[in-house]
Amino acid sequence: MPPQRNIIERHFSWVKALRRICTRFDKLASSFEAMRCIACNNRCLRANFSDKT
Numbered sequence: 001m002p003p004q005r006n007i008i009e010r011h012f013s014w015v016k017a018l019r020r021i022c023t024r025f026d027k028l029a030s031s032f033e034a035m036r037c038i039a040c041n042n043r044c045l046r047a048n049f050s051d052k053t
Contacts, residue, residue, distance in 0.1 A: 014043065 016022050018039055026032040 015039070 015036075020026075021032075021036060021039060024032060026035055
């Protein structure tokens with residue numbers, strides 16, 4: 001299995017864990033896309049600014 005596939009699989013499993021995105025609570029596509037962007041930005045900020053080294 002290529003290493004890129006592992007990264008993609010972990011990303012999708014993380015997205016599926018978010019209930020609001022998984023069940024698609026948002027009615028409009030634009031608000032769903034905005035929530036997806038916010039969730040990904042939050043994930044990146046946690047990774048970049050976490051206290052774990």
